[in-house]
Amino acid sequence: MPTRRIAQIVHLKPSAAEAYKKCHAAVWPEVLQQIQDCNITDYSIFFDNDCTLFATFKWVGSDWEGDMKKMSQKPKVREWWAMTDGMQESPIPDAVSSAEGPGWWKVLDEVFHTD
Template sequence: MSSQSHLWSATSSTDSPAASGNRPGLDSRTRYPGRRFAQIVKLKPEFVDKYKEVHAAVWPEVLKQIKDCNIQDYSIFHDPETGILFASFKYVGYDYAGDMERMRENPKVREWWRMTDGMQESLVPGAKDSESGEPSWWKPIEEVFYTP
């Protein structure tokens, strides 16, 4: 997930589908097929049950903002042995940086991040929280294989 804050940071213009050249030949009638992202963070062991509980009932405002910002197929997995949370999603819009800025501007999303950040430990040196920007709270990880 390139360099980003939490799951939703703005990235440089080179991360947009248009700037990265991922849209050759696309016109206004063709939808961008999406860019997949993955990130990790560590869940504090004392918050495993609470984290699962809050994610079983994600606030409607947060879910709406995720959808409005062109995020699809969003999942978070937990490895109880290491405490690692693995998140993946697909971005299907055309302005990733702009959509992530809109995500960050939502007060309910920021409130959600403050709650969930307290349950996590970032794996990124110097990261403070999801709202602070760089360095990112969730550690971006590189995709090395994919088959649709």
């Protein structure tokens, strides 16, 4: 199965920039383990100081839907999402949260890549 590259954006509330950076400087071990267990590698989040967060990662699994369901079922991950969602504003119409609804982070279309 080939590696799938994912890029996403979400908006950070201006008042939450420092808290967001602080919590990501010490991500909970259970969250890091679940990311790995769901076949996500090379995960980075970038901040452009204009309140946009840009995330990129590689997914190396064989069942995307299954891995995303597994990710969302971990209570500690849901707790993490509740905390970080409160710091963000989703660009997705009718977004509810990372755990529910049509999605929270907007997935971007890849238009160019080189190995």
